[in-house]
Amino acid sequence: MRTLLLAFQGELTKAWSLRSTWWSLVLATAMSIGLSALIGLGLRDGRLSDRNTWDPVRYGYFGLTIGLIVLVVFGVMLVSGEFTSGTIRASLAAVPRRGVFLTAKVLAGTAIALVVSVVCGLGAFLATQPVLGDRGTTLGEPGVPRAVLGACLFMALMAVFAMGVAAMLRSTALCLGIMIPILFLNSQGMANLPAIRPVTQFLPDQAGLVLMQSVQQPPGSVGHTDFGWGGALLVLLAWTLAALAGGFVSIRRLDP
Amino acid sequence: MIEVDGLSKRYGGTVAVDDLSFTVRPGRVTGFLGPNGAGKSTTMRMMLDLDRPSGGRVRIDGRRYRDLDRPLLRVGALLEARSTHGGRSARQHLRWLARTNGIGEARVRAVLDQVGLADTGHRRTKGFSLGMGQRLGLAAALLGDPPVLLLDEPVNGLDPEGIVWLRALVRGLAAEGRTVLVSSHLMSEMALTAEHLVVIAHGRLLADTTVDEFVAEYAGSHVRITTPSPERLRAVLTSAGIRVGEGDGGVIEAHGVGADRVGELVAANGVVVHEIGARTASLEEAFMRLTGGERT
Structure with missing residues (x-):
């Protein structure tokens, strides 16, 4: 336990001593809040597709997706940086038990990602809702706090998911090349094809959309899934745990 | 340990x-x-x-x-x-x-x-x-x-x-x-x-x-001798039962013998020599010998 605690402190120190940590987290926050508010300006009077029901929380979170990309990059680089820089050799000499090392790293990364996600999720909500004017909402409305919490959890879980994937693949470029299409292009494309919708609705970004909804979307619209908020949370947890499990299996077999 | x-x-x-x-x-x-x-x-x-x-x-x-x-x-x-x-x-x-x-x-x-x-x-x-x-x-x-x-x-x-x-x-x-x-x-x-x-x-x-x-x-120490008449020196050393080799630049190497004995032999036989030097081989040479000169 003491070993894990010391390793955790080391990982926090390690994360904060890189400039890339600072700029990625600042950028994630600025993008999430700034872009959400900016897009909100365009939405306050604009029309949406007829099939979708207006949802102030979800539509107020468009910018969050961009912030999420940056937060995912942070999660990937936190882990892949060990391998690309060779630091992994020093890390494992200092913390030779692979499981303890990765646990400490993921815990440190999760703690940071969680704080940033709450700042982004809550900040974007508070900045965007007044911009939406009459179409906006408040934390007092039913379903809204849960959707805001969902947005925060979505961001944090995807950052942790990224850490697990990076522990498996160990290459920054490979990780981002795989994760960005899965996480972000899906909503615009594949997920809307009715034929494959029963499968693609389980992809992380679709579950994430459900988590940040305060209004249930009708069948056939973007954001409608066969599962609700709780189901979406389970789907995301499953993705995250699977990636972490893969990371742990991979790191145990590692000879850096 | x-x-x-x-x-x-x-x-x-x-x-x-x-x-x-x-x-x-x-x-x-x-x-x-x-x-x-x-x-x-x-x-x-x-x-x-x-x-x-x-x-x-x-x-x-x-x-x-x-x-x-x-x-x-x-x-x-x-x-x-x-x-x-x-x-x-x-x-x-x-x-x-x-x-x-x-x-x-x-x-x-x-x-x-x-x-x-x-x-x-x-x-x-x-x-x-x-x-x-x-x-x-x-x-x-x-x-x-x-x-x-x-x-x-x-x-x-x-x-x-x-x-x-x-x-x-x-x-x-x-x-x-x-x-x-x-x-x-x-x-x-x-x-x-x-x-x-x-x-x-x-x-x-x-x-x-x-x-x-x-x-x-592993190093094998030896005595290095420089002489204008190598053939004669070889004959003298060999007849005294000393193993002889040739080093760089025509230098004669006498193995398993001290510089003092080599000096006595050349004086007794009137061989002209320019230089006699005892040589303790280095760790480098010992290593080369041990690994069979595979390191180049």
Whole structure:
């Protein structure tokens, strides 16, 4: 336990001593809040597709997706940086038990990602809702706090998911090349094809959309899934745990 | 103390380390000698559990590396491969290492001072020269003030001043009673630093002995004679039962005999010689002889 605690402190120190940590987290926050508010300006009077029901929380979170990309990059680089820089050799000499090392790293990364996600999720909500004017909402409305919490959890879980994937693949470029299409292009494309919708609705970004909804979307619209908020949370947890499990299996077999 | 017992490592069909057994004892510098690619780095990585042995085992003070509690306090290692992130400063690199093993901030300052990086410790390691990188690696190895030190090719990249400094440091660490294993492919360096030698080639143990015994056993000392009449000298020496060889530039080499005996023989037979010199062969030559001259 003491070993894990010391390793955790080391990982926090390690994360904060890189400039890339600072700029990625600042950028994630600025993008999430700034872009959400900016897009909100365009939405306050604009029309949406007829099939979708207006949802102030979800539509107020468009910018969050961009912030999420940056937060995912942070999660990937936190882990892949060990391998690309060779630091992994020093890390494992200092913390030779692979499981303890990765646990400490993921815990440190999760703690940071969680704080940033709450700042982004809550900040974007508070900045965007007044911009939406009459179409906006408040934390007092039913379903809204849960959707805001969902947005925060979505961001944090995807950052942790990224850490697990990076522990498996160990290459920054490979990780981002795989994760960005899965996480972000899906909503615009594949997920809307009715034929494959029963499968693609389980992809992380679709579950994430459900988590940040305060209004249930009708069948056939973007954001409608066969599962609700709780189901979406389970789907995301499953993705995250699977990636972490893969990371742990991979790191145990590692000879850096 | 480091005990290596039947250690082997295969990569696919290639054997990097082959049934290696030796013991590194405290209080003296043990040189780990072998040509490039002999398996030195692989062996040292297996000592740190960075590489999984295909067979055999390593024990450090009786325990596996991964079972050591706060290992940096037990073993300090300088690895050949780079292990720092260019975006961190030397101080930041040492600081996170220290945290993982519960080592205080005072040690970070102390080792930066000790390796001569006190003034450059705040700079990002991206801009470090090879020598500064080696100094940082040494600082990391010394961070936990460990009783066991593994240094893989520590003189690499050091300037002459740095090399002299390193020799003194390494010998001083051994004199304090620490177990010090220093690898090198440079025989001359080992001659100046080590008291004991573990010599390997192709992953196999060739010798585990003191430096003096190693030279005496494998180097073969001889007397070198320069003469204008080599044929006559050969005849004189051979008839006296001395084994004769030819060195560089027509120099005659007399083996298994002292310079005094050679001098008496040439005087008695009236052979003109220009130079007679006793020659104690170097560690380098001993090594070449042992490995069959495979290192070029």
